[in-house]
Amino acid sequence: MPKIYTDDERADIRTRLKKEANILMQKKGVKKTTVDELVRRAGIPKGTFYLFYPSKEMLLFDCAQDFHEQVDEYLTEGMKSIVCKYKIDVDKKDALSGYVDEITDVIIGAMKIVQNSCLKVLLEPEAMKLILDKLPKDVLEKHRKQDNDSENGMFKELISGRGMDIEEITGAFTMVIFGSMYRQVIGQENMEAATRYLVKGLVIQIFG
Numbered sequence: 001m002p003k004i005y006t007d008d009e010r011a012d013i014r015t016r017l018k019k020e021a022n023i024l025m026q027k028k029g030v031k032k033t034t035v036d037e038l039v040r041r042a043g044i045p046k047g048t049f050y051l052f053y054p055s056k057e058m059l060l061f062d063c064a065q066d067f068h069e070q071v072d073e074y075l076t077e078g079m080k081s082i083v084c085k086y087k088i089d090v091d092k093k094d095a096l097s098g099y100v101d102e103i104t105d106v107i108i109g110a111m112k113i114v115q116n117s118c119l120k121v122l123l124e125p126e127a128m129k130l131i132l133d134k135l136p137k138d139v140l141e142k143h144r145k146q147d148n149d150s151e152n153g154m155f156k157e158l159i160s161g162r163g164m165d166i167e168e169i170t171g172a173f174t175m176v177i178f179g180s181m182y183r184q185v186i187g188q189e190n191m192e193a194a195t196r197y198l199v200k201g202l203v204i205q206i207f208g
Contacts, residue, residue: 003048005051010052013042013044013048013052014052016042016043016044017038017042017044017049017052017053017059018059018062018063018066019042020037020038020041020042021033021038021056021059021060021062021063021118022063022067022117022118023041024037024038024041025060025063025118025121025122026117026118026120026121029121029127030057030060030121030122030127030130030131031130033056033060034056035049035056038056038059054136055134057130057131057134057135058134058135058139060118060131061131061132061135061139061143063118064117064118064119064122064131065143067113067114067117067118067119068119070113070117071110071113071114071119074106074109074110074113075106075107075110075154075155076154076155078105078106078107078109078110078155079103079106079154079155079158080154081106082096082099082102082103082106083154086099090154090158090161094207094208096158096207097207097208099207100200100203100204100207100208101200103203103207104196104199104200104203107173107199107202107203108195108196108199111173111176111177111195111199114177115177115180120177120180123174123177123178158206158207159206162206162207164206169202169206172202173199173202176195176198176199176202179194179195179198180195
């Protein structure tokens with residue numbers, strides 16, 4: 001008979017599994033991350049895994065969604081903080097043009113969440129496809145609906161309000177994130193400053 005877990009135990013197991021999923025995805029990638037290693041590192045029986053997730057892909061997706069929500073929340077709260085602190089009327093044209101450095105700081109903070117999590121792995125189309133191909137259709141549909149309905153905070157609203165394509169802007173920031181993979185070429189000592197130049201340039205184009 002399967003073990004009955006309390007709500008606290010279930011929450012703890014999910015937390016441990018997602019923690020190890022985040023580590024292994026960054027270390028080994030999607031394909032080489034296995035259920036066997038996940039349960040060993042999480043300290044649970046393999047059978048218990050399937051009480052929580054039907055597949056490793058579902059766990060990896062769930063883990064990535066947590067970080068995705070963190071990024072959205074970070075951007076939202078960061079932009080709200082700037083607007084409230086300086087009492088900015090965002091409906092006025094170029095109202096944010098004087099706050100380029102503050103906005104750059106917020107975006108760099110959000111990018112650091114991506115760079116230090118499994119999200120950076122899923123920026124690669126092949127890795128994302130490996131997961132999405134294994135997800136149930138209802139999960140995919142729910143995910144798409146959440147993305148469409150997502151406020152994605154004030155950041156997305158402000159971009160849309162300027163007649164810009166959010167997908168193109170997201171793509172530009174993604175390219176900056178991919179640039180972080182060339183730390184050895186750029187030099188660790190130059191990485192932070194180089195990233196800031198690129199992000200600030202994008203912010204000027206969007207809000208300047």
